[in-house]
Amino acid sequence: MMSSHHNPNPHVVLFPFMSKGHTIPLLHLARLLLRRRRGVAVTIFTTPANRPFFSKSLSDVLHSISLIDLPFPENIPGVPPGIQSTDKLPSMSLFPPFAAATKLMKPHFETALNSLPPVSFMITDGFLGWTLDSANKLRIPRLVYFGMSYFSSVVSRSVTSAGLIVKTNGDDEPFTVPDFPWLSVTRNDFDAPFRDREPKGPLFDFVMEQMVATVNSHGLVVNSFSDLEHVYMESYNRNSLLKSWPVGPLCLAEPPRKNPPENQESPSYIKWLDQFHEQGKQVLYVAFGSQAEISPEQLEEIKVGLEKSAVNFLWVVRTHESELRADGFEHRVKNRGLLVREWVNQREILAHPSLKGFLSHCGWNSVLESICAAVPIAAWPMMAEQHLNARMVVEEMKIGVRVESSDGSVRGFVKAEGVEKAVRELMEGEIGKNARKKVKELSDSAINAVKEGGSSWLKLGELIDEFHAKMINNPQ
Structure with a gap:
């Protein structure tokens, strides 16, 4: 050298x-x-x-x-x-x-x-x-x-060093985190x-x-x-x-793009969001990251829940089109819902003025991007440390709502009703309203x-x- x-x-x-x-x-x-x-x-x-x-x-x-x-x-x-x-x-x-x-x-x-x-x-x-x-x-x-x-780092360390995973009987039995007695977690919160x-x-x-x-x-x-x-x-x-x-x-x-570079059109999904903004309508962003493996049965429940919720939504799907049952869903929601199957600029979507909520897997990048854009979260963790992130989002930061499974289990199957309830609460409910206020304060702190x-x-x-x-x- x-x-x-x-x-x-x-x-x-x-x-x-x-x-x-x-x-x-x-x-x-x-x-x-x-x-x-x-x-x-x-x-x-x-x-x-x-x-x-x-x-x-x-x-x-x-x-x-x-x-x-x-x-x-x-x-x-x-x-x-x-x-x-x-x-x-x-x-x-x-x-x-x-x-x-x-x-x-x-x-x-x-x-x-x-x-x-x-x-x-x-x-x-x-x-x-x-x-x-x-x-x-x-x-x-x-x-x-x-x-x-x-x-997620210190909660994991506190729980594992105390051997609480071994001592706990049920997967969903709550126990107190030794170093943070105000926190309660379950074995299912760990991957x-x-x-x-x-x-x-x-x-x-x-x-x-x-x-x-x-x-x-x-x-x-x-x-x-x-x-x-x-x-x-x-x-x-x-x-x-x-x-x-x-x-x-x-x-x-990297500041989010406000306008596309010269000689380059905005992506189709941004044009779609622009139309909703012009009409004074607000949109839910739905994305579960690039790694989550979602069963066909669970995808069907997401579809039904989004359809029943009556909210406008942009859903980024990783799954191949053929895995989403051809039952006319996209046609039925075409005036208020868009499914995107390409790689998207998530920050650009979250920064869009039409965005009002994010149905998210709570990957740490997504949580931070949501905070920076002042967008509250409907938390639906899938893997890794996302369950701990979801607890932080909902219980600690109070910037979102939790998507609840049908049997109350942390990792349980979520039925359409659970999707619909969380989405409506985030977009229209009192908890969503308070989360929106809190996430704006955190957004200002992040920028500073x-x-x-x-x-x-x-x-x-x-x-x-x-x-x-x-x-x-x-x-x-």
Whole structure:
């Protein structure tokens, strides 16, 4: 490597995991780094199949960023050839072999790092724990990015360290969180392997491997901000040896488009929303993320619930058209409902003046995007830590309503009546009205956090300065 004395400006390496929900926040962080410190160099690692998405997302700042492709492993057992992102996997059951295969990228990663000018620090996804060994080998501090809230992190830690998952009898039996006695959760609020009484298998092994790599790294970069999670952030910092930097909401690095670029039409779904705005009508946005696997039976209940609710809605569906039963649904709701089967700009939709509510799976990115757009949430968690996020949305932040299952279980089947009730309450009810007021206050706080002088703005500056100073004082 070149001597650090030839590189007075900070140089940051970012390496997102191959999944849209993990990638997008780190692309936003790249923008924030460029904006936060004049002269900063940013290098981002990706794979050939994912590069077009990176290039398109960063098209206006690509001249200031280095993108490096690493060959993605081939012949992964069970994974169809050519797939280089989890949102294209035929089933999330293939996640463990897909994630484990990324380790084969290590020699290519190290060769590429060796060819770069000195690196102040790297931020790699929590699912890429193997990058710690590469970072240590090349004497580059590795920081970890997990797309989780402080809330879900500290609640999970409190419950697991007290062994409450093992001690609880029923899946839906409420118990108190030891460090936060005002909180009550159930075993069903946790996903595998954390909810398993005797966790084992490839997923558990993978998770443990990443946790070991995380605690041996130099810190955690968190997509959150102080005003949103102050109590939980303080708890994390008190009880963890790993320093954390809350630098979010990262999505605010890229202001939503108000108008399409010159010579480019607005997407059809935005034109559809424009029509409703012109008519003074308000719309519900429905989306469950890029990973959720929803059964055909559950999809039917969503359809019936939305139809009965009589609200206007824009529903982004991942499922192939043939999986939605051809029963005339789209024709019946054509004057007030639109089904979209393409990749959408979610922030652009949420920022639209016609939007009044979001029926969401409560992925952390979606929660933050909803807050930033001041749109309340009907919470319907599906997987990972989304059940904890949903509790935070409804019970802690009070910016939404919960979609209730037919048997009251946290993970139970939701009938059409449950969808209709939650949607109506969010769009027309008193709880929805209060949630709208509260989310507007949080939206203002989020915007202030990333402004010059805001809490996240200051934290990002501290992060850059601390690790760049170490590099200058300890040349690689």
